Amino acid sequence: xxxxxxxxxxxxxxxxxxxxxxxxxxxxxxxxxxxxxxxxxxxxxxxxxxxxxxxxxxxxxxxxxxxxxxxxxxxxxxxxxxxxxx
Numbered sequence: 001x002x003x004x005x006x007x008x009x010x011x012x013x014x015x016x017x018x019x020x021x022x023x024x025x026x027x028x029x030x031x032x033x034x035x036x037x038x039x040x041x042x043x044x045x046x047x048x049x050x051x052x053x054x055x056x057x058x059x060x061x062x063x064x065x066x067x068x069x070x071x072x073x074x075x076x077x078x079x080x081x082x083x084x085x086x
Contacts (some may be wrong), residue, residue: 003054004029007036017055018047025052027066032066050075050083 011026018025024042036056038049053066053075066075 002029002030006025006060006062010036010056010063013059014052014055020050021045025049030067032065034062036063036067038066038070040070049073050080054080054084060086 005026007029011023013020014025014027015023022042024040024045025047026041027036028039030037038052038056040049049071050056051067053068056063056066057080059076064076067073068075
């Protein structure tokens with residue numbers, strides 16, 4: 001799919017926040033407007049995808065669903081909250 005301004009903004013924010021990322025993790029558009037796809041390209045990168053999802057949800061209000069294609073998982077703002085309860 002075509003890279004949109006939103007996707008570019010999210011990918012740039014991931015690389016800026018996680019200095020070692022170097023485009024190892026990136027997002028792309030899906031066929032649904034409020035959903036994005038999360039991808040992992042590097043083998044030995046140790047950023048936890050749950051933290052990436054939380055990072056994206058905190059910064060991009062237009063994203064309601066993140067599909068992590070590497071593990072066939074779907075995350076929403078509500079499902080992510082369960083990982084961070086004390």
